[in-house]
Amino acid sequence: MRILSAEFTCGADNVRSLPPPTLGEVAFGGRSNVGKSTLMNALAQRKSLVRTSRTPGLTRQLNFFALTASAKPGEEPFSLYLVDLPGYGFAKVSKKEHLGWGPLMDAYLGQRPTLRAVTIIVDVRRGVEDEDAQLLDFLTRGTSREAAKPIEVLLVATKLDKISKSERKPALARVTDGAKRAGFTGKPIGVSGETGEGTDLLWDRIQKAIL
Numbered sequence: 001m002r003i004l005s006a007e008f009t010c011g012a013d014n015v016r017s018l019p020p021p022t023l024g025e026v027a028f029g030g031r032s033n034v035g036k037s038t039l040m041n042a043l044a045q046r047k048s049l050v051r052t053s054r055t056p057g058l059t060r061q062l063n064f065f066a067l068t069a070s071a072k073p074g075e076e077p078f079s080l081y082l083v084d085l086p087g088y089g090f091a092k093v094s095k096k097e098h099l100g101w102g103p104l105m106d107a108y109l110g111q112r113p114t115l116r117a118v119t120i121i122v123d124v125r126r127g128v129e130d131e132d133a134q135l136l137d138f139l140t141r142g143t144s145r146e147a148a149k150p151i152e153v154l155l156v157a158t159k160l161d162k163i164s165k166s167e168r169k170p171a172l173a174r175v176t177d178g179a180k181r182a183g184f185t186g187k188p189i190g191v192s193g194e195t196g197e198g199t200d201l202l203w204d205r206i207q208k209a210i211l
């Protein structure tokens with residue numbers, strides 16, 4: 001994928017501050033520190049479009065990044081938003097916030113008309129954990145989006161570079177099994193945000209979901 005432009009558009013901490021629903025959107029969710037920002041930067045082919053850190057962030061807002069990309073030279077470019085969802089599974093988040101996704105996430109995931117795909121990122125070494133399973137379950141039930149088009153769920157196992165070649169197959173099989181228990185029957189896409197491995201395949205899936 002050739003990225004022709006990538007820029008931060010806005011952050012939204014309530015439904016009214018969401019940008020107008022003009023471009024197709026792919027949202028990224030995952031536990032804090034799973035490697036979400038690193039993967040989004042790898043997809044955008046930018047070093048620091050999305051801030052990365054060693055300390056899990058407290059940001060509760062949705063951040064929108066507008067990208068224009070072209071799959072092959074001479075092919076019509078397309079535009080989309082990558083949407084950074086708040087990281088979950090962070091112990092310092094209050095008990096109250098922990099229960100449920102909060103009104104913004106509920107409204108966004110349940111009703112956003114331009115939301116085409118949600119990428120759920122798990123650590124290939126840890127597999128599908130409780131909150132990943134909750135999100136998978138919420139998205140695959142589908143009933144929560146009566147008013148809007150169904151969305152594609154993309155399950156991504158990242159930090160593939162952290163395990164040896166021989167560990168990959170069993171680790172990915174564990175991710176597949178964990179997802180199945182949450183009602184998701186697809187296969188995970190193995191990637192590394194660090195080396196960029198697997199991001200071409202992920203882009204293919206994103207492009208298909210957007211167009």
Ligand SMILES: Nc1nc2c(ncn2[C@@H]2O[C@H](COP(=O)(O)OP(=O)(O)O)[C@@H](O)[C@H]2O)c(=O)[nH]1
Nearest residue numbers: 032033034035036037038052053159192193194
């Ligand atoms: N080895 C390796 N480290 C990664 C990878 N992705 C992220 N990291 C590291 O994991 C930490 C958290 O990454 P970040 O992208 O900020 O996570 P986020 O909280 O999910 O946005 C950082 O120290 C990254 O350098 C990866 O694919 N491979």
Ligand SMILES: [Mg+2]
Nearest residue numbers: 036037051052
């Ligand atoms: Mg981040």
